[in-house]
Amino acid sequence: MTSSDVLVAGAGPVGLAAAIELTRRDIPVRIIDQGERRTKLSKAVGVNTQSMELLEASGLTERLLAAGIRIQRANIHFDGKRLLTLELFRAKHRFNFILALAQSETERVLEEALAERGVTVERQTTLTGFEDRGDGITARMTAPAGEERVVDVCTLLGADGPRSTVREALGIPFTGARYDETWSLADVSIDWPYGYGEVNLFLTSAGPMLFTVPIAADRIRAISQTDDVLGMLPQGSRVETVHWQSTFHVALRQAETYQRGNAYLAGDAAHVHSPAGGRGMNLGFWDACSFAERCAAGTLDGYTAERHPIGERILGITDQMFRIARLTPGPAQMVRNFVMRTVARLPVVQSRIAPNLLGIER
Numbered sequence: 001m002t003s004s005d006v007l008v009a010g011a012g013p014v015g016l017a018a019a020i021e022l023t024r025r026d027i028p029v030r031i032i033d034q035g036e037r038r039t040k041l042s043k044a045v046g047v048n049t050q051s052m053e054l055l056e057a058s059g060l061t062e063r064l065l066a067a068g069i070r071i072q073r074a075n076i077h078f079d080g081k082r083l084l085t086l087e088l089f090r091a092k093h094r095f096n097f098i099l100a101l102a103q104s105e106t107e108r109v110l111e112e113a114l115a116e117r118g119v120t121v122e123r124q125t126t127l128t129g130f131e132d133r134g135d136g137i138t139a140r141m142t143a144p145a146g147e148e149r150v151v152d153v154c155t156l157l158g159a160d161g162p163r164s165t166v167r168e169a170l171g172i173p174f175t176g177a178r179y180d181e182t183w184s185l186a187d188v189s190i191d192w193p194y195g196y197g198e199v200n201l202f203l204t205s206a207g208p209m210l211f212t213v214p215i216a217a218d219r220i221r222a223i224s225q226t227d228d229v230l231g232m233l234p235q236g237s238r239v240e241t242v243h244w245q246s247t248f249h250v251a252l253r254q255a256e257t258y259q260r261g262n263a264y265l266a267g268d269a270a271h272v273h274s275p276a277g278g279r280g281m282n283l284g285f286w287d288a289c290s291f292a293e294r295c296a297a298g299t300l301d302g303y304t305a306e307r308h309p310i311g312e313r314i315l316g317i318t319d320q321m322f323r324i325a326r327l328t329p330g331p332a333q334m335v336r337n338f339v340m341r342t343v344a345r346l347p348v349v350q351s352r353i354a355p356n357l358l359g360i361e362r
């Protein structure tokens with residue numbers, strides 16, 4: 001038996017950020033992950049303004065800025081014609097850009113920063129169950145050689161992703177639904193007229209859309225609301241290399257509570273939603289920072305009361321963005337396009353839209 005103040009289950013971006021924020025406040029932490037190594041996949045590709053603010057105190061923002069690409073313009077096209085360019089730099093904020101960076105790189109930066117603080121991720125270590133003793137948690141885990149380990153901690157943070165063992169063991173419902181359609185994504189090097197410095201959303205009169213974001217100087221991430229992302233690329237595009245390709249389903253789910261006894265949830269363990277708006281990982285960073293702050297202040301009682309409504313609101317925003325983008329022919333689509341061609345172009349309107357896209361919340 002060993003003792004530590006907080007056990008973080010899951011070393012994805014959210015668990016790593018939580019561990020860093022706890023360590024920064026001198027709270028002893030152990031962090032375990034069932035995986036042999038961190039992800040090689042690009043997955044979430046945008047760090048937003050709010051995350052950059054939150055992660056500044058730990059020095060992470062500076063490191064992420066050094067690794068990523070700053071994006072200040074987002075173009076919206078409709079059936080091959082550009083409707084609107086959103087000028088993110090109109091937001092009155094020093095981080096008035098989206099920081100594009102593959103999740104694999106974000107996790108590398110976080111894990112290295114955590115190691116410098118003396119905490120190493122315990123890999124191939126799977127949380128299998130736990131008991132809440134009232135004054136703490138007794139957690140069971142399997143270690144690399146398959147042996148069982150038992151660990152006593154004060155607090156358990158489940159940052160163990162959408163199929164969270166912690167959430168399931170607590171019996172917390174993950175309420176919501178999954179959209180039927182299959183989405184696809186690809187990371188590609190491409191020869192096309194849109195360059196490698198701006199975000200592009202390609203809407204079509206038929207409904208399906210394509211979204212692209214640069215993730216390196218020679219690479220973009222393309223996401224489509226169809227199962228054939230490469231087939232959705234605009235005419236005249238020539239794909240040079242496909243670095244990664246995958247399909248996925250969009251779900252909209254939220255845990256009914258983020259805490260029970262001495263166990264808490266953060267990140268995808270607590271909420272999943274559409275990639276519209278690039279909020280997934282960023283909302284998780286916010287959970288992680290709030291958890292650590294409350295842990296240090298002894299105010300974890302109020303964690304769900306703070307985080308659940310924020311999660312609910314952001315799930316609502318992403319769902320609304322998703323629905324607006326996928327409108328099929330009809331009056332609503334015409335109104336959307338008209339607004340984009342006219343009102344949304346005005347600098348004064350752009351100054352109001354930009355903070356929303358950047359996730360500036362407070």
Ligand SMILES: Cc1cc2nc3c(=O)[nH]c(=O)nc-3n(C[C@H](O)[C@H](O)[C@H](O)COP(=O)(O)OP(=O)(O)OC[C@H]3O[C@@H](n4cnc5c(N)ncnc54)[C@H](O)[C@@H]3O)c2cc1C
Binds near residue numbers: 013
């Ligand atoms: C294909 C794909 C594309 C995506 N694209 C985007 C995007 O463009 N924009 C965006 O914002 N988001 C995107 N996401 C979502 C984004 O990746 C997640 O929001 C983000 O990873 C959440 O981080 P997390 O740390 O909460 O969970 P995860 O990244 O899922 O990390 C959970 C960790 O917990 C570990 N774990 C699980 N169970 C246990 C256990 N019992 N014991 C120990 N360890 C355990 C796992 O090995 C994993 O490392 C995408 C996801 C996928 C799969």
